[in-house]
Amino acid sequence: GLFITVQDPYGEGMIPVARMRGDYFELDPATGHLVGSRTRVRFELGMKLRVRVAKSDPFSGHVDFDLLGTA
DSSP: OOEEEEETTEEEEEEGGGGOSSEEEEOOOOOOOEEETTTEEETTOOEEEEEEEEEEEEETTTEEEEEEEEO
């Protein structure tokens, strides 16, 4: 999946690959990018994304996000 940092308000979490719809995403070991096998969409370090909280566990601090698009 994608580990992300939200700027305002600050937080961290993950977009699990299973929640990323519309394509099958795989890690490109040469670049470290997550790449869509059909669309060739690439996610790279430092990329700005639009997300929303999908679920959170206040006891463990774990947060999962849904991907809404690129910023």
